[in-house]
Amino acid sequence: SAVISQKPSRDICQRGTSLTIQCQVDSQVTMMFWYRQQPGQSLTLIATANQGSEATYESGFVIDKFPISRPNLTFSTLTVSNMSPEDSSIYLCSVGGGLDRELFFGEGSRLTVL
Amino acid sequence: AQSVTQLDSQVPVFEEAPVELRCNYSSSVSVYLFWYVQYPNQGLQLLLKYLSGSTLVKGINGFEAEFNKSQTSFHLRKPSVHISDTAEYFCAVIRLEDTGRRALTFGSGTRLQVQP
Numbered sequence: 001s002a003v004i005s006q007k008p009s010r011d012i013c014q015r016g017t018s019l020t021i022q023c024q025v026d027s028q029v030t031m032m033f034w035y036r037q038q039p040g041q042s043l044t045l046i047a048t049a050n051q052g053s054e055a056t057y058e059s060g061f062v063i064d065k066f067p068i069s070r071p072n073l074t075f076s077t078l079t080v081s082n083m084s085p086e087d088s089s090i091y092l093c094s095v096g097g098g099l100d101r102e103l104f105f106g107e108g109s110r111l112t113v114l
Numbered sequence: 115a116q117s118v119t120q121l122d123s124q125v126p127v128f129e130e131a132p133v134e135l136r137c138n139y140s141s142s143v144s145v146y147l148f149w150y151v152q153y154p155n156q157g158l159q160l161l162l163k164y165l166s167g168s169t170l171v172k173g174i175n176g177f178e179a180e181f182n183k184s185q186t187s188f189h190l191r192k193p194s195v196h197i198s199d200t201a202e203y204f205c206a207v208i209r210l211e212d213t214g215r216r217a218l219t220f221g222s223g224t225r226l227q228v229q230p
Contacts, residue, residue, distance in 0.1 A: 004157075033217055042204060043158075043220040092157060102148070103218055107157040 002027055002095050004106035012112045013083055020079045021109045023093030028073035031096035034066070037108070038089045046091075049076040083113045118207050118221035126227045129197055135190040135224045137205030147188040148206040148218065149179055158204065164188060175199070200228045 003026040013019050023032065032049040047068055048056040055068035070076045080087050090108040121136045139145060149161040162173025169181040179190045188205060202225050206218040 031217075042222045043218075045217050045219075048217060102160055102163060104160075105150075105158040 002029060002104045004093055004095060004104060006091075006093055006106035006109050008109055009107065010110040010112075012114060014114055015084055017083055018079055018081045019083065019111060020077050021091050021093075021111075023076045023078070023106060025074045025095055029095040030073070032070060032076050033094040033096075033103070034068065034076075034078045035092040035094060035105075036089045037092060043092065046078070049078075080111065083111075085113045087111065088113045118205050118219055120203075120205055120221035120224050122224050123222065124225045124227065126229060127195055128229050130194045132193050133191065133195050133199075133226065135203050135205075135226065137188045137190065137221060139186050139188065139205075139207045141186075141207065145207045147179075147181060148208075149173065149177070149188075149190050150204045150206060150220075151175075152202040152204065152223075154201070161190070161203075195226070195228050197228050197230060199226060201226060 005024045007022045011019060034046040034049060035043040036046050037043050045058045046061045046066055047058060049068050049070040050056060051070045051073055057063060065081050067079045078091060088111060090110050092108045093106040094103045096103055117140050119138045125133060125135060127133045147164040150158040151161050152158050161177050162171045162179055164171050164181045170178060172178045177190055177192050179188055181188050190203060202223050204223050205221040208218050
């Protein structure tokens with residue numbers, strides 16, 4: 001299993017500002033993902049964070065809005081840029097756990113944009 | 115493309131009663147299937163998974179699920195629920211050919227509300 005720590009756990013931000021969320025894993029992992037969970041909804045994959053190369057974004061998500069860094073195999077950041085109230089969500093970091101395909105999740109970062 | 119459908123957005127049930135949370139998937143290829151639980155203000159925790167083998171899968175907290183390939187279903191069951199089972203439950207799928215990416219597609223979730 002993997003233990004995932006996310007910071008901040010929650011934040012309240014002003015419209016037009018940016019926030020960077022950090023994800024730290026207690027072991028080296030190949031695959032890291034960022035998900036968004038809007039209020040009362042399911043999880044939507046934002047992107048796959050690739051170590052040493054640009055992240056792979058899903059349809060509807062772009063690098064300018066959600067820049068991602070992955071400097072090593074235990075750490076990643078997601079930035080939510082130029083925020084609007086529609087960006088109010090829980091953002092979850094997830095890592096792939098070996099051959100059994102299980103994904104492990106952090107506790108999420110709850111973002112509220114005013 | 116693959117998709118996951120959870121037919122019930124909310125399921126109210128009395129304590130100690132049995133419960134079934136429904137999940138159907140659509141995929142033309144073989145898949146791996148998962149159920150995750152999300153307790154209030156927490157992240158997701160794996161309940162159980164089907165990768166291969168026996169179609170009846172047992173998970174944590176007394177939950178089990180049955181993979182039915184002909185009906186493309188993976189319903190979650192528990193014979194007797196507790197108040198502490200109140201949570202959001204998500205069904206998820208990954209196609210075998212996508213395992214290089216290992217990203218899951220999630221259903222919309224089912225809110226299980228256990229009443230005393």
